[in-house]
Amino acid sequence: MFRDIKYAWRLLLKTPSFTGITIVVLAIGLGLSIYMFSIINMLAYKQLDIPHYERLVMIDAVVDGMENQGNVYAHDYDYMKQRQQSFEEFSAYIRTSLSLSNGKEAQRYDGAYIEPTAFSLFGGKTHLGRTFIDSDVKKAFIDTERSPVHSEVVIISYQVWQEYYNKSPEVIGKTVQVNGKVHTVIGVMNEGFAYPRKESVWIPIKVAANQNSGQGGWHVSIAALLKPGISLAMAQQELMTYSKELTEKYPESNTNVTVHSRTLVQMVMDNSMMIVYLLTGATIFIMALVITNVGNLMLARAMERSKEVAIRSALGAPRSRIIRQMLFETLIICFIGGFFGIILAGWGLDISRPLFETFGGGGSWWTFTLDAEELGIAGFIIFFTALLTGLFPAIKASNTDINSTLRDGTRGAQSKSSAKLSKVLVSAEIFLSCALLILAGVMIFGVNDAINADYGFKPKGMLTARFGLNTDDYKMTVERNLYQQRLIQALIREPGIENATTASAFPGRSSGRESIKIEDMANQDKQYPRSYFMTISKNYFEFLGVPVLEGRAFNDSDTIDSLPVVIVSTSFAKKFWPNTSSIGKRIKTEPNNPDSEWRTIVGVSKHLIHSQPFGDEQFRSAIYVPNSQLAYQYQYVAIKTALNPYQLQKTLVDTAAKVDSSIPLYHVFSLSDRLERRVGAMVFVGKIFIVFGALALILAAAGIYGIMSRSVTQRTQEFGVRRALGAIDRDIYQLLLKQGLTMLVSGISVGAALGYFAVNMLSGVLLTLSGYYLMVTTTVLLTISLTFIAATLIPAFRVLKLEPNSALRYE
Amino acid sequence: MNSIIELKNIDKTFLTDEVETLALSSIELTINKGEFVSITGPSGCGKSTLLSLLGLLDTTSQGQFVLNGNDVSNLTKNERAKIRNKEIGFIFQSFNLISDLDVYENVELPLTYRNDLTADEIKTRVNDSLAKVDMGHRNKHFPSQLSGGQQQRVAIARALAGSPSILLADEPTGNLDSKNAQMVMDLLHDLHKEGATICMVTHDQHCADSASRRISLFDGRVVEDTNLSNQAA
Numbered sequence A: 001m002f003r004d005i006k007y008a009w010r011l012l013l014k015t016p017s018f019t020g021i022t023i024v025v026l027a028i029g030l031g032l033s034i035y036m037f038s039i040i041n042m043l044a045y046k047q048l049d050i051p052h053y054e055r056l057v058m059i060d061a062v063v064d065g066m067e068n069q070g071n072v073y074a075h076d077y078d079y080m081k082q083r084q085q086s087f088e089e090f091s092a093y094i095r096t097s098l099s100l101s102n103g104k105e106a107q108r109y110d111g112a113y114i115e116p117t118a119f120s121l122f123g124g125k126t127h128l129g130r131t132f133i134d135s136d137v138k139k140a141f142i143d144t145e146r147s148p149v150h151s152e153v154v155i156i157s158y159q160v161w162q163e164y165y166n167k168s169p170e171v172i173g174k175t176v177q178v179n180g181k182v183h184t185v186i187g188v189m190n191e192g193f194a195y196p197r198k199e200s201v202w203i204p205i206k207v208a209a210n211q212n213s214g215q216g217g218w219h220v221s222i223a224a225l226l227k228p229g230i231s232l233a234m235a236q237q238e239l240m241t242y243s244k245e246l247t248e249k250y251p252e253s254n255t256n257v258t259v260h261s262r263t264l265v266q267m268v269m270d271n272s273m274m275i276v277y278l279l280t281g282a283t284i285f286i287m288a289l290v291i292t293n294v295g296n297l298m299l300a301r302a303m304e305r306s307k308e309v310a311i312r313s314a315l316g317a318p319r320s321r322i323i324r325q326m327l328f329e330t331l332i333i334c335f336i337g338g339f340f341g342i343i344l345a346g347w348g349l350d351i352s353r354p355l356f357e358t359f360g361g362g363g364s365w366w367t368f369t370l371d372a373e374e375l376g377i378a379g380f381i382i383f384f385t386a387l388l389t390g391l392f393p394a395i396k397a398s399n400t401d402i403n404s405t406l407r408d409g410t411r412g413a414q415s416k417s418s419a420k421l422s423k424v425l426v427s428a429e430i431f432l433s434c435a436l437l438i439l440a441g442v443m444i445f446g447v448n449d450a451i452n453a454d455y456g457f458k459p460k461g462m463l464t465a466r467f468g469l470n471t472d473d474y475k476m477t478v479e480r481n482l483y484q485q486r487l488i489q490a491l492i493r494e495p496g497i498e499n500a501t502t503a504s505a506f507p508g509r510s511s512g513r514e515s516i517k518i519e520d521m522a523n524q525d526k527q528y529p530r531s532y533f534m535t536i537s538k539n540y541f542e543f544l545g546v547p548v549l550e551g552r553a554f555n556d557s558d559t560i561d562s563l564p565v566v567i568v569s570t571s572f573a574k575k576f577w578p579n580t581s582s583i584g585k586r587i588k589t590e591p592n593n594p595d596s597e598w599r600t601i602v603g604v605s606k607h608l609i610h611s612q613p614f615g616d617e618q619f620r621s622a623i624y625v626p627n628s629q630l631a632y633q634y635q636y637v638a639i640k641t642a643l644n645p646y647q648l649q650k651t652l653v654d655t656a657a658k659v660d661s662s663i664p665l666y667h668v669f670s671l672s673d674r675l676e677r678r679v680g681a682m683v684f685v686g687k688i689f690i691v692f693g694a695l696a697l698i699l700a701a702a703g704i705y706g707i708m709s710r711s712v713t714q715r716t717q718e719f720g721v722r723r724a725l726g727a728i729d730r731d732i733y734q735l736l737l738k739q740g741l742t743m744l745v746s747g748i749s750v751g752a753a754l755g756y757f758a759v760n761m762l763s764g765v766l767l768t769l770s771g772y773y774l775m776v777t778t779t780v781l782l783t784i785s786l787t788f789i790a791a792t793l794i795p796a797f798r799v800l801k802l803e804p805n806s807a808l809r810y811e
Numbered sequence B: 001m002n003s004i005i006e007l008k009n010i011d012k013t014f015l016t017d018e019v020e021t022l023a024l025s026s027i028e029l030t031i032n033k034g035e036f037v038s039i040t041g042p043s044g045c046g047k048s049t050l051l052s053l054l055g056l057l058d059t060t061s062q063g064q065f066v067l068n069g070n071d072v073s074n075l076t077k078n079e080r081a082k083i084r085n086k087e088i089g090f091i092f093q094s095f096n097l098i099s100d101l102d103v104y105e106n107v108e109l110p111l112t113y114r115n116d117l118t119a120d121e122i123k124t125r126v127n128d129s130l131a132k133v134d135m136g137h138r139n140k141h142f143p144s145q146l147s148g149g150q151q152q153r154v155a156i157a158r159a160l161a162g163s164p165s166i167l168l169a170d171e172p173t174g175n176l177d178s179k180n181a182q183m184v185m186d187l188l189h190d191l192h193k194e195g196a197t198i199c200m201v202t203h204d205q206h207c208a209d210s211a212s213r214r215i216s217l218f219d220g221r222v223v224e225d226t227n228l229s230n231q232a233a
């Protein structure tokens, strides 16, 4: 056996160019596959450190077919909770942001109001103190209340304990102001606990139902534990029957409102799951291309040696010995290729770490190294490749009839089985590369669109930060507005800051959408239209450089006592008043709330993209209300500068502290970064697909050329005969193309169909893609056809350069 | 004139690995209509090379080649292919049937490279040729399903299908047992009697002597040219 390995090694060294090319193809293919499967494994299948995590289900509202996280009406939650049979536990949480303050210094964190049962569902273990119990909640809240807090205790994360309390062991029992109210710290969680998403401060609540569905400002998300033996689909079906009942009872608020349940694992993945499927599919295709190519190289090598093999079997070498010896060659090549592949994959993982911060809503669960598990996967992939590429050619070569190899019967064409094999291989290469190239091309265009999307304004030089006006000084709109105007004035006075404004949301950070009622307009859909709803300072449009196309922007005459006004986007105006002006028309939010005011439209602003620049979201309309008439607790501030915006980060934070030191700014990001973060995962996918596309084309071109040139060379004698009988060059070219046509057409049509299927499945979910399908497909089909024709004609040209006499004598 | 082939002072050299081989030198040869010429000589003396020149499968290095009164010494590859198709029928030692094509398609093949024949004409010619070699009943067989002698008869039918001016056969019996070899020779003699012009390479003395004229080559030169027609009769 050792002798066989040594012999294999010697044979490989004797053909350095074959060995080199094969190792390079393998290293690239295996490297990419190992890299991709590590990422996929990491994203989708890593176990979460929670007991029963596979039964843990997250439930959110679906409105108009779009998932709306944190948007289940408290009433509906209670309604389902009373009736449901599928879950052991069924509890609510609300993700929010909470500020901790010791009276002097305030710090803001992502936090959650959470029912004690939901908290324990996530399996949190405390580092210090204890977790929540039911009696921590003093009073249930109903969803019309502005603040749900009826508790005086708080649990903090390990990180908060570290940063805010300097790891003080006496933290338990200490008091701290949470959003301006005194709370007692009762627990510090273990390091890494950040559920339901990425929170680090938790306050217990108890959710009770309002009498009516669809009212009030607070909505919840649901975490639940499936009873053993109940499937997710069964549970979802049960919840859907309640959604239907609710829709019948409350058509105005609940039409087209349903719920969607998925496991925690799925939620962590979010719609990145789609990306995972996409990447898995593409990787398998690349791998198939690599295996086809390497397998073909091995086969060619085995066939070249078939004479040697025939002689060796004639001398009595057993077949198993011959196969084993050939397999060693493949194994050696695959392991060397795999070794470089692992190095490539590790390097790839290293450089792509930052790209993953936007996956799964910025979850903190991913680790970016090749650990034992991934190395195991890598080993499996390498071994699998070696087996596929080595075993088949070895069996085939050792199987050749000794007699016919040593003395070929009919002159002329290739041996039948090898011709058939060539056809299958070429069709496979065409089909795989077509599908991949179509997908890659469409993805690259789609991602490019997303990255270069015109949001309707230029985000360059803008820096944004968030703040919460949650102390007792800012209970009323007037006070909240006043703070914002003072902040704006203070910021504009700072050198380097050209302009400043505030709003409840800026593009890239989607604001909530509200139901809108339009005066004197019947609802066609039995359901209120929805629109992004923002409260803004009067210079918002001027700041963004977005024109108010009709009517006016807000100004100082819009006060709390004046006529309630609203500005709508052109997309809103065109939708409801396609033929007339919308100025002077009246609309209101919270249609079921009798206290909700009618607002008069005074302006129509240019359409802006407020959330993702692809799919349906880019077309969603928006309405804007002045901060002077309605101001929320949580707002964003934005400044504009000619400099790199981050140079003014300190100025921004310090200036705000001078205006009111109890209101900290947090989440400081340039607006460009905010927009890019929304497409960050897409950027990664785009880059991966550029690599996939280029590799697919190179592999396919090389593979098809290799196979075609071999099969043409094998037919040299046949062509010699045909030429002796009077075939001119054109006859031979035509023959080859005609025979190739079946391979080309079958490969192309299956590939294009598969590409179409994939693009259709992805379009709208991830990106707007279908617009590119035709163009990309045409280009891909043309490229592949030309590649194929070149791969056919170039070797034929070489063979036809010979005199027919030499062709006939060709061995 | 009824000469079909006139070779004047033909040389042929091959260049392999920087080594020049003079395969034929100063060949003067005329073949007339209706002759059955056999070419003999030891292995490597240039018999196949001469036949491939006659069949326009290769170019001469020097000299003039007149076929049916036309100088064909300096034609392009495609022009030579067209002439081969109409004027020359090949019979090879190893049959050289195309294994993907059945008997009918193999015989039809040279006719498909022409565009002056209707489908009906092609059909008639193929069937007539197959009938001549007594292989009409094996139309749908593939070469691999035939014996060597049968394959060679199909190859002869293929050579006849285009009604060439001359049949060129390179050791047509070389791969056959004596019984099948005799059958093929008989067939060639029948064709010759019907008026075909044949030029056959062989190293079988008996076969060579059964022709109407025997040419011997040695080391690329014609060393003997004997008319045998009286003896043969």
Ligand SMILES: Nc1ncnc2c1ncn2[C@@H]1O[C@H](COP(=O)(O)OP(=O)(O)O)[C@@H](O)[C@H]1O
Pocket (backbone or CB within 6 Å): A805, A806, A809, B014, B015, B016, B021, B022, B023, B042, B043, B044, B045, B046, B047, B048, B049, B050
């Ligand atoms: N295509 C070729 N390339 C190089 N040398 C050739 C070629 N064809 C024939 N020869 C050489 O020319 C000589 C005559 O060959 P050939 O005509 O095949 O002999 P014969 O058929 O009489 O046995 C030999 O020395 C042979 O090696």
Ligand SMILES: [Mg+2]
Pocket (backbone or CB within 6 Å): B047, B048, B049
């Ligand atoms: Mg010879």
